[in-house]
Amino acid sequence: MMAAPAFAVTRIQPPRRPPGWVARPRLQQRLLEAVQQQPVTLLCAAAGYGKTAALAQLIHELPPGTALAWVDADEDEQLPTFLACLCAALASLQLPWRVAPDALATLALADRGLREVASTLVNALAGADCPRGLIVLDDGHRIVDARVFELLQMLIERLPAQWGVVLASRTEPPLALARWRAADRLAEFRQADLQFDAGEVQALVQAAQPAGAAAAAAELADQARQLLQRTQGWAAGLRLSLSVGRQATQAGERLTQRHLFDFLATEVLAEMPxxxxxxxxxxxxxxxxxxxxxxxxxxxxxxxxxxxxxxxxxxxxxxxxxxxxxxxxxxxxxxxxxxxxxxxQPAQWQDLLRSAAQDEPDLARAVGYLQRAGAWEAALGVLAQRGLALLATGGASSLLQMLAQFPPEQYARLPDLWLLRGLCAWPGYDFDQLRHCMHQAVAGYAEAGRERDAALASAHLSAALQHMGRFEEGTRILARLGRLQLDDAAMAFIHYGEACDAVVCGRPADVAANGARMLAALQRVPEPGLWQQCPLQVMMVGAPGTAAHSLRYGDAILQVAGHAPSPLRAGAWHARCWAALLAGRIDEAASALARADEDFRWLGSPRMIQTDNGMLHGLLQALRGEALASRAAGEALIEDIRRAASASFRRVHEPAMLFNQARAAWLLGDVALLREMDAAMRAVRHPAEWPSGVGAHAMVAAMLALAEDRIADGLQQLALLDARFDCYFLCAGVQAATLHAWALARSGRLDEAAARLQPLLQGPGDDERGAAVLAGVQVLDDLRAQPWQGRLAPPALARLDELLSRARRARAGAAHPAHLAGSAAPALAASVAPAAAEPVESPTPGPAAVAAPGAARPPALEQLTPREAQILALLAAGDSNKLIARALNLSVHTVKQHVASVLGKLGVASRGQAAAWWHARGK
The missing domain is CATH 1.10.10.10 (Winged helix-like DNA-binding domain superfamily/Winged helix DNA-binding domain)
Known part of the structure; x- marks a missing residue:
């Protein structure tokens, strides 16, 4: 079942020609030629000059097969709703989207996000099977968000040849009109072009004659002349004069908007029943x-x-x-x-606004009605009810814009406003803003005696403090909250905070227990918006007992999130990937990550899941020996956190991104990159680092020493690690323990090595101890080759054989051979086979560009998965996405993803080209 649109559907429905339409052949012919030949057509004139009427007439004269997307800008138009309307207006064309249209507003928030959105739109429009397409934007003067015009500028500059943009506005839009005018890429219709001429006014006068009336031609011509003189061809003035009768035409001066209002009051409204x-x-x-x-x-x-x-x-x-x-x-x-x-009737006006807000599908309109009526609490109630769902789909910016319309005095009396503003800080991980908002919310709730809500806001405040390096404050808050008896929705986040606090402060035994309590509370409240409030699950990964938790968490999310792509569902696949990787099941982890990638790209690579995705790619690709791809994944994360992330997020998480890149460098034998990461880790040290992560510096220094065959130095660094390090990202403690055992064995200290290794090799291997594979093939191979002579029990040796086999299979099964980015020391050189360089695989690819003719590697049917081949066959038969979904029992979202993948693999731009490719091969 499709969700109702977040805007009034009438905004994408063009007007019809009303009865009694008067043809304007001069204007209509010029306008038709312009929209068929020029990339941009602008209608710019004051109110009432017939811009919308001219466009309505134009629609009926377009050649058959012309694609049309009509968007009527709303009052105070903002980028998210504009994108939602535009994509909905294009929906009937079944464009080959590479990113979910619903995700474009989220994608636009990223660094260089507008450019990514423009690329996505351009690629989708290029895939339209139509000889000519028009995007018509009416009432452009209503747009207040400068990003809309910035996006339009980028879109128009790269517009496919068969598409044009038509813009109607009372004011000149802030676009590169002069440049387009000089390049003959712009057709303009100004006030003088839209004015009615004498012949058109006479036709209007003739059409306005009562049925059966017989007026002399000379009389009609004189009336038309007087009307033209007084109105100067202003359509609104003409309509008014003809509507109210001869009284309106006797005025001795030119009609203006002020006169129009006066006439409406005295001649129209007063004369009505x-x-x-x-x-x-x-x-x-x-x-x-x-x-x-x-x-x-x-x-x-x-x-x-x-x-x-x-x-x-x-x-x-x-x-x-x-x-x-x-x-x-x-x-x-x-x-x-x-x-x-x-x-x-001011009181009735307010009542009518409240009534209009009821059942209004456009959340911004519903809230706006109530805000105009001064019904602030009711407006907040609507936001509180529907805002969390908006957050779950990446609508933080839209929610913030609505919250900004509440005056400061309402924030002083309605602490829920602070809570909502704070929740909007989570998607961008702006912990400074989160702390400020939640501090205000706690104070407001406490003053109002709302203990439950004060506790929830306090839990969010604690999370902000943890991520800002103020650990003792955060821990004290959680200690108090943990003793409360609250509803599951509140306790879920409190337990989440307790688990994060255990991770941050390095209490391994507390992580899994609190994570389990969080999951149990969430499962009793299966609301996606609530689940989305417990992000950063990667923080919990790796502590003892969390592998099973990650798997249960991922399974539970898939039940709550449903079939449609969402940040929540992508997080579920990430959780499954973490669980598999921690158990050493590399192939299973890669499969889960591929599923997460589909949603991640489709959703526009939102920051909320970017960290997990990039870290997993960096490690998995390193395990597979894909050096350039692994390094690209790590560099993308580091670049993003340095350039686009909030200062508070960077302070805490930049060391984790560097550490992850160092671990990948170790797996690849890239000593140069290890040296670079060691220096970078030293440069970002600060007092706010997590206690559990302080050991990451020693771990990187140890890996560098071991890679350079300085075993004693490596052992010295590894000895600095304590139990707190077992909490750090992705089972770093297990990897450290495995490397420690290997270094001891290389030093001839086999008894100590066995004592260090034995606990990692006990049991069936379904928990996080399988992360020993992150030590690398060569380390595991060397450990297996040691003369243990009974120091390790046979089950432990069998487990070591199993992990070594999995690590070798991952290398052998890689899509591309490994390529070293730097020289490898003797201790690691044997773990990587020399080979040619692989192509870089971006961990967070942007919208796919349309393949150029004659692209390398001609497409073959074997490139497609069986499901994609099925969908291509149905597509070639002319089936729509809905029909394909029905035939294969899939969701429309899934079909769209598969269609985009098919077009990308075949190197074609549209469904029609894909069908031609299929038929050309006799299928």
């Missing part, structure tokens, strides 16, 4: 009018008949091409009506 007048005043709070919605908001059961009367009178109204009859009042008329209602 009282019930129609009241209906229009009450309906003015609604941007679009339907009989059902008007009846509910106004309380007038005869709304359908009244709308018909509005339509019959032609009162500044346009009809939309919606499934049910829908009208939109002209902005000038609506502004006038709402102004009159607000002045005459």
């Amino acid at each position: 009282p019930r129609l007048r009241e209906f229009l005043l009450r309906s003015a709070v609604l941007p679009e009018l339907t009989a059902e919605r008007c009846a509910r908001v106004t309380g007038m059961a005869d709304a359908a008949e009244l709308l018909d009367e509005v339509d019959r009178r032609g009162l500044f109204v346009s009809v939309l091409a919606a499934e049910q009859p829908t009208w939109r009042l002209h902005d000038l008329f609506r502004d006038f009506l709402e102004d009159r209602l607000r002045r005459e």
